[in-house]
Amino acid sequence: MRKTKIICTLGPSTDSEEILRQMAAAGMNVARFNFSHGSYEEHLARLNLLRKVRNELEQPIAALLDTKGPEIRLRDFKGGKVFLKAGSTFVLTTREVEGTEEICSITYRDLPQDVKVGTRLLLDDGLISMVVSKIEGSEITCSVQNSGYVSNHKSVNVPGVRLSMPYLSKQDEKDILFGIENGFDFIAASFVRCARDVLDIREVLDRHKCDHIRIIAKIENSDGVQNIEEILAVSDGVMVARGDMGVEIDFTEIPIIQKNIIWHCYNSGKPAITATQMLESMMNNPRPTRAEITDVANAIYDGTSAIMLSGETAAGKFPVEAVKTMAAIAERTEADINYDKRLRNRGLEDHMGIADAMAHAACTTAMDIRAKAIVTVSKSGETARLLCKYRPTPPIIACVTSEQVYRHLSLSWGIVPMVMPLVKTTDDLIDTSAELAQKAGYLKEGDMAVITAGVPVGVSGSTNMIKAHLVGASLLSGVGVGKLVGVGRICICKTEAEIRSKFHPGDVLVLPSTSNDILDQMKKASAIICEEPGLNSHAAIVGLTLEKPVIVGATGATHKLKDGVKVAVDAERGIVRVMPQ
Incomplete structure (x- = not known):
């Protein structure tokens, strides 16, 4: 993005x-x-x-x-433009005249009072340079320094001179x-x-x-x-x-x-x-x-x-x-x-306001948990603008209720503005904002997001909540072993005989406990979910040895899960998520 x-x-x-x-x-x-x-x-x-x-x-x-x-411009020339030759004299006047190679009207009546002999004037964004040689009444006589064409309504700049115009x-x-x-x-x-x-x-x-x-x-x-x-x-x-x-x-x-x-x-x-x-x-x-x-x-x-x-x-x-x-x-x-590196190296202010501190914390949290997005719910858009101050790597999804704020945020770095309906509770706020980000394609099932908002809901300037949010519902949780994710269809086996008759390579094995008798099947599984707890359990040790995603202590797994359902076993987070079937 x-x-x-x-x-x-x-x-x-x-x-x-x-x-x-x-x-x-x-x-x-x-x-x-x-x-x-x-x-x-x-x-x-x-x-x-x-x-x-x-x-x-x-x-x-x-x-x-x-x-x-407060700009100064030339008025009109006869024929629309003229050629000014280096070394020639050109007069700027506050009188109404038709412009020629010798004279042209200007839009600012007090310019003769603001300049002096020797002042440098620039026409057409500096393409033609002139120096004031004489000032008489409403007329400024200038010496043209370089040749060029000048046309109707071109700019007149007076570098280094503070003009008296309002x-x-x-x-x-x-x-x-x-x-x-x-x-x-x-x-x-x-x-x-x-x-x-x-x-x-x-x-x-x-x-x-x-x-x-x-x-x-x-x-x-x-x-x-x-x-x-x-x-x-x-x-x-x-x-x-x-x-x-x-x-x-x-x-x-x-x-x-x-x-x-x-x-x-x-x-x-x-x-x-x-x-x-x-x-x-x-x-x-x-x-x-x-x-x-x-x-x-x-x-x-x-x-x-x-x-x-x-x-x-x-x-x-x-x-x-x-x-x-x-x-x-x-x-x-x-x-x-490397926006993460820039955020780590960024110095902090001595005295930060609450909103600023919350924005900084949201960005560092998103970096630490590798969040896919920072979702903020903001009435005025100020929280979203504070977040972009820290230039986080993930997109900032700003959910607002005002069409005007929605458009205002289109100018701010890294912000994706979205309009959301009014909600009354914190739970609704979290669910609605995450759902909007998911529908727009910035989040998907299983992604981590950081959500920041204000409680009570709907009060401007009250940002005081940060939540690390897992997108989508998890079927089960336990203690993960390793940092890998395994994807496959669930195969629930309560006995060794069931394993030998039901299991197919690539399945996610779900068992009450494990032993060396089923080691061959464990090697061929995409992941293992075991009800037996403990990081010293047989399943945990096998998972570490084989570098395979394992969740232990998954209480009731053989009853809660269903055969044939495609899932992702996230060992780092210790959760099981449903995948598209």
């Missing part, structure tokens, strides 16, 4: 229902809506298409609204309201500089009584990097937005910053998203470059929760192939990571 989640940006290339369905089948966990582009009508059409596909496929694909943020624009607030009204699950807040920026968005959500949208802070500038800890404290996750970050900050710092942000998220138990140019060559090619493959893999080695596709799916020629490629890289990389 792939643990790292995949975010796909929707756009013109995904407007086909069939393409979106194939992307979902290939591994899309979250759909991103980039509000720097497109109209509300276009976004709503894509959201409705997403809802249709995720309902048909019964997948918890979340919807993420990515805000424009963080939350009227347009962003309007977009957030659209997200509230249309049931988006996440808001990705662009250009977050400090905790206050995140709180501004949270105040908008609170004002509209919205508690169902979680906030992802996009780190894209030096302020955001410096204030990562305070930002993380008030947000629900972080995106390493390497596009604008690479413009605002020296690009040689990006790998170091990426690792640092992922580490902070990893330790806080909040999702880290690694984004921008991960498979960019796949916008035009069906296969990625070797460098892109390594980039995706390294983010996973670092511990990222999710990896994101931008233009590759929104406007690329191969959106489905891009998702398949990302999923394949993630699965192969995860297979190379």
